[in-house]
Amino acid sequence: MYKSIIALVASATMLTACNSDLANDQEKPKENEQQKETKAGPEKNKWSSLPEYDEIIEQIGDKDYTLNKETDNDDKRVFLIELNGEKQYKTIFIKRTNRLKIIEINGNGEVYDKIIQ
Structure with missing residues (x-):
C-alpha cells in the first residue's frame, strides 16, 4: 500500500516538473521576440x-x-541627437514661447x- 502511494506521488511530481519546463520553454521565445521588437521602441515612446x-x-x-537630454528645466529643453554614436543635431525648445530650434x-x-503649435 505504501509503495503504491509513494509511486503515485513520485509520478505526479515528475509530471508536474516536466509540464513546468515545457511551459517555460514556450514562453521564452515570446520574451525574446518582444525585446527585439521594442529595442528602439521605449526611447521613442x-x-x-x-x-x-x-x-x-x-x-x-x-x-x-538616439535622443540624449542635456537640459530640461522650467525655461528650455535641450537634446543632442546621435546617429550611430555621432552627434548629428542639437534641438532647443523654449517652453514659454513654444519655439523650436534644430541645429x-x-x-x-x-x-x-519656428514657433510650433
Missing part, C-alpha cells in the same frame, strides 16, 4: 509625448536616432527655427 517631438522627427527624418552640428547650422 519615452519622448513621443513631448510637444516638439513630432516636429523634430518631421525635420530630421525617422532614422534610428545640424556637422554641417548646415540652423535647420529649423
Whole structure:
C-alpha cells in the first residue's frame, strides 16, 4: 500500500516538473521576440509625448536616432541627437514661447527655427 502511494506521488511530481519546463520553454521565445521588437521602441515612446517631438522627427527624418537630454528645466529643453554614436543635431525648445530650434552640428547650422503649435 505504501509503495503504491509513494509511486503515485513520485509520478505526479515528475509530471508536474516536466509540464513546468515545457511551459517555460514556450514562453521564452515570446520574451525574446518582444525585446527585439521594442529595442528602439521605449526611447521613442519615452519622448513621443513631448510637444516638439513630432516636429523634430518631421525635420530630421525617422532614422534610428538616439535622443540624449542635456537640459530640461522650467525655461528650455535641450537634446543632442546621435546617429550611430555621432552627434548629428542639437534641438532647443523654449517652453514659454513654444519655439523650436534644430541645429545640424556637422554641417548646415540652423535647420529649423519656428514657433510650433
